[in-house]
Amino acid sequence: MKVLLDDLLPRLIPGWVMYQHFQCIQHEGKSDLDRSIPIKLKAWKEPGVRFVIVRDNDNQDCSALKKRLVALCQAAGRPDTIVRLVCQELESWYLGDLPALSRAYGGAKCNTPALRKKYVDPDSWQKPSMQVEQMIQEFSKRSGARLMAQQLSGANQSASYRTFVKTVQDVRIQPTPGGQADSGGLACTHLHAMC
Secondary structure, X not given: OHHHHHXXXXXXXXXXXXXXXXEEEOOOOHHHHHHHHHHHHHHOOOOOEEEEEEEEOOOOOHHHHHHHHHHHHHHOOOOOOEEEEEOOOOHHHHXXXXXXXXXXXXXXXXXXXXXXXXXXXHHHOOOHHHHHHHHOOOOOHHHHHHHHHOOOOOOOOOHHHHHHHHHHHHHHHOOOOOOOEOOOOOEOOEEEEEO
C-alpha cells in the first residue's frame, strides 16, 4: 500500500512533497501494524501532525475492525487519528477505475461495458486481487501499485477509495492544534499514513 500512496498522494494534493507534507509508514502485515499503532502514536510528539491509518479489511467485520483500531488510537492518546479501511483489498480500488487499469497496463481490455457492469460495486468483491489477476496476466501487487498510483482518478466506483481521497483532502485543509495556515491557506499539517 505504501508504494501506491507514496505516488498517489502528490497527485491527489498538488504541491505535496513526500517527507515534507506527508509520510507513509509501512508495516510488515496487519499484525505488525496493530502492534505498532499505540507505540508510534504515543511516541510522535511533533505538533501539527495528523495520522491516518489505512488498512485492508480482508473480509473481516468492518465495523468491529474499525472500532478496535479507533480504540487503539484513543488508548494511545491520539483520538484525532483517522482510520480508513480498504474494502476488501487494495485491488478493489483498481476495479473501481477500469479506465485507469487499462491505461496502466497498456490498453488492456478491461474497460468494457460488461466489466464496468460486473464491477459496479468493487468493494463488495471478496478477493478483488484475484479478479485483477484474471484480467491482467502480468499483474503483481507491487508493480501494480506503482502503475496504478499514476493512473487512479477521482472517478472511482470504490466507496472506500472515494472516502480515503476525501479524508486526505479534508486533512489537508483542516488546521490541527499547533498547525497554522500557510500563505496558500493550507494547514501546515504533516500527514502520516500508517499502512
